[in-house]
Amino acid sequence: MAISDQSVTTGNGGSGEVCTAAAGENRPSHPNYIPNHIDNPSYVRILDTTLRDGEQAPGAAMTTEQKLDVARLLAHLGVDIIEAGFPCSSPESFNAAKAIAIDVGCHPVIAGGHVPVIGVVARSNKKDIDIAWDAVKHACHPRINTFIATSDIHMKHKLRMSKEVVVKTAVEMVAYARSLGCNDVAFAAEDAGRSDREFLHHVLNEVIKAGATTIIIPDTVGYNMPSEYANLIADIKLNTSGAIIATHCHNDLGFAAANTLAGAEAGARQLEVTINGIGERAGNAALEEVVMAIKCRKELLGLHTGIDTKYIVAASKMVAEFTGLYVQPHKAIVGVNAFAHESGIHQDGVLKYRGTYEIISPEDIGLSRSNESGIVLGKLSGRHALKARLLKLGHDVNGKELDDIFARFKEIAGTKKNFSDDDIEALVGNENDHLKTIWSLVDIQVIHGTIGFPTVTVKLISFDGDEKISCSTGEGVVDAAFKAVNNIVQVPVILKKYTNSAVEGIDALASTRVVISLDSNDIKTQNDRTFSGIGTGKDITVASVQAYLNALNKAMSLKNLSAKIIRA
Ligand SMILES: CC(=O)SCCNC(=O)CCNC(=O)[C@H](O)C(C)(C)COP(=O)(O)OP(=O)(O)OC[C@H]1O[C@@H](n2cnc3c(N)ncnc32)[C@H](O)[C@@H]1OP(=O)(O)O
Numbered sequence: 128m129a130i131s132d133q134s135v136t137t138g139n140g141g142s143g144e145v146c147t148a149a150a151g152e153n154r155p156s157h158p159n160y161i162p163n164h165i166d167n168p169s170y171v172r173i174l175d176t177t178l179r180d181g182e183q184a185p186g187a188a189m190t191t192e193q194k195l196d197v198a199r200l201l202a203h204l205g206v207d208i209i210e211a212g213f214p215c216s217s218p219e220s221f222n223a224a225k226a227i228a229i230d231v232g233c234h235p236v237i238a239g240g241h242v243p244v245i246g247v248v249a250r251s252n253k254k255d256i257d258i259a260w261d262a263v264k265h266a267c268h269p270r271i272n273t274f275i276a277t278s279d280i281h282m283k284h285k286l287r288m289s290k291e292v293v294v295k296t297a298v299e300m301v302a303y304a305r306s307l308g309c310n311d312v313a314f315a316a317e318d319a320g321r322s323d324r325e326f327l328h329h330v331l332n333e334v335i336k337a338g339a340t341t342i343i344i345p346d347t348v349g350y351n352m353p354s355e356y357a358n359l360i361a362d363i364k365l366n367t368s369g370a371i372i373a374t375h376c377h378n379d380l381g382f383a384a385a386n387t388l389a390g391a392e393a394g395a396r397q398l399e400v401t402i403n404g405i406g407e408r409a410g411n412a413a414l415e416e417v418v419m420a421i422k423c424r425k426e427l428l429g430l431h432t433g434i435d436t437k438y439i440v441a442a443s444k445m446v447a448e449f450t451g452l453y454v455q456p457h458k459a460i461v462g463v464n465a466f467a468h469e470s471g472i473h474q475d476g477v478l479k480y481r482g483t484y485e486i487i488s489p490e491d492i493g494l495s496r497s498n499e500s501g502i503v504l505g506k507l508s509g510r511h512a513l514k515a516r517l518l519k520l521g522h523d524v525n526g527k528e529l530d531d532i533f534a535r536f537k538e539i540a541g542t543k544k545n546f547s548d549d550d551i552e553a554l555v556g557n558e559n560d561h562l563k564t565i566w567s568l569v570d571i572q573v574i575h576g577t578i579g580f581p582t583v584t585v586k587l588i589s590f591d592g593d594e595k596i597s598c599s600t601g602e603g604v605v606d607a608a609f610k611a612v613n614n615i616v617q618v619p620v621i622l623k624k625y626t627n628s629a630v631e632g633i634d635a636l637a638s639t640r641v642v643i644s645l646d647s648n649d650i651k652t653q654n655d656r657t658f659s660g661i662g663t664g665k666d667i668t669v670a671s672v673q674a675y676l677n678a679l680n681k682a683m684s685l686k687n688l689s690a691k692i693i694r695a
């Protein structure tokens with residue numbers, strides 16, 4: 128198989144630093160596609176089975192239009208083979224596979240002319256194979272993947288066939304698929320991971336003789352350990368010849384990607400994967416994990432694929448959206464946390480040199496980001512990260528000023544899960560240094576339920592010792608509480624924003640943020656600046672009143688609107 132002329136800059140020289148690579152490195156040029164041969168011994172074909180095994184995940188069913196969109200994106204990604212479905216399983220599966228064969232399987236969707244092989248699955252019977260061929264035969268490179276189980280447990284309990292019948296059926300059906308005019312027939316020995324080795328070798332050699340061009344060695348139930356699977360593949364490599372060896376690993380014990388890579392190291396040259404690792408039960412090996420491992424550890428594995436990795440994030444998002452199977456935040460490569468750093472020591476390292484804690488460049492999988500993004504501020508963050516965020520927001524703070532803001536940040540961070548830029552802005556305040564607490568909360572009583580009006584009574588004390596009590600009803604308890612405060616403070620303000628985030632748990636803490644502005648109809652303000660306040664506590668109304676007073680005190684002291692001035 129010829130290699131395209133696209134440049135290769137993959138590899139990190141073993142340093143473990145960020146990997147970078149040119150798009151679509153070494154993608155084979157399809158006119159030279161030979162089903163059972165790859166010129167370059169280090170080239171690994173990627174078969175994506177999102178549209179077949181991926182769709183076997185409960186709830187993952189996609190429409191034909193969605194499958195076409197996924198297939199087009201897979202072509203951009205540069206997968207060598209798109210497994211487009213199991214045509215005999217439903218009219219939709221047939222129509223989608225046929226549409227993909229005619230569309231993506233016939234026309235290059237990307238410059239450079241890559242047209243992927245379009246494969247479909249069929250059981251080892253003539254009806255399945257006829258339907259499969261009907262669906263796929265219009266593709267430029269059509270492939271039928273026929274399968275039958277070879278493990279004792281499957282042959283005895285599921286197929287209820289003897290070994291002899293299984294071999295005979297497999298051989299006849301591979302030959303039958305070839306006789307239809309399909310010159311690219313893959314054979315999968317289902318449950319190979321639990322099959323008797325000698326019998327497996329015998330079946331594989333017989334189907335190769337019958338015309339199989341790829342032999343797929345599925346660890347159907349995700350039972351194998353990486354060393355065991357590597358040994359299985361190495362053994363098959365030793366005992367067969369004339370066909371490409373393929374991996375197909377499931378994730379029941381969490382080893383799908385590890386087993387796939389172990390298989391590749393042992394000699395497999397087709398790796399079967401799905402986007403986001405979706406698939407039957409615990410899923411398949413994830414394309415993004417396998418491909419990025421090959422790219423990132425090229426110096427160790429000595430392999431390469433034709434995948435243009437900058438489409439990985441787009442593909443992940445599309446498949447998640449279409450299937451409703453959203454990826455967990457800490458999913459390798461494509462989880463939202465995969466390039467996020469919340470702890471101070473890591474943030475400091477990343478800010479100084481990304482390679483300290485990142486082995487992949489986010490741009491490599493299609494994420495764009497600035498130097499500071501990826502830094503998430505939270506309870507475990509440090510001064511370096513806070514300072515960087517403040518700088519981004521236009522506040523160049525150092526020394527004691529930074530220490531003070533950091534102390535306030537840590538106080539709030541203990542009870543808050545997410546920090547927005549607004550929250551960080553609220554911490555800044557050279558202004559806070561000369562703020563006066565004009566009014567503080569002494570007591571609060573809340574009455575609410577299914578009868579009557581929400582009613583709140585507050586007792587406030589002013590900085591000069593004046594105590595006031597006021598009571599108000601409202602739309603809810605927070606509204607009633609703010610109205611009761613207004614009755615005492617009497618500063619005309621507009622409530623701009625009220626947010627409340629609860630920290631989960633039975634003894635949940637409420638963290639409330641209030642943003643107000645002075646009402647310019649009543650008080651002349653130089654500009655329409657806002658004042659924010661934060662309150663935290665076990666009681667949401669108390670936290671809200673504290674946040675509100677906090678904002679009011681800021682507004683009053685900065686505008687010199689003391690309690691006495693207002694009263695006068
Ligand atoms: C490991 C894998 O992922 S294999 C792919 C699994 N994917 C799917 O099953 C999804 C699509 N499947 C379907 O839509 C349906 O199962 C169909 C249309 C294929 C078949 O439906 P039905 O004819 O009603 O059969 P059903 O699914 O209930 O049972 C499977 C039959 O196929 C037989 N069978 C299973 N695998 C094979 C095989 N590789 N070759 C030949 N026959 C097989 C079973 O022994 C059983 O036969 P039986 O009816 O004589 O007992």
Ligand SMILES: CC(C)C(=O)C(=O)O
Nearest residue numbers: 274315317345347375
């Ligand atoms: C049909 C084969 C490849 C399969 O999906 C499996 O064994 O898991």
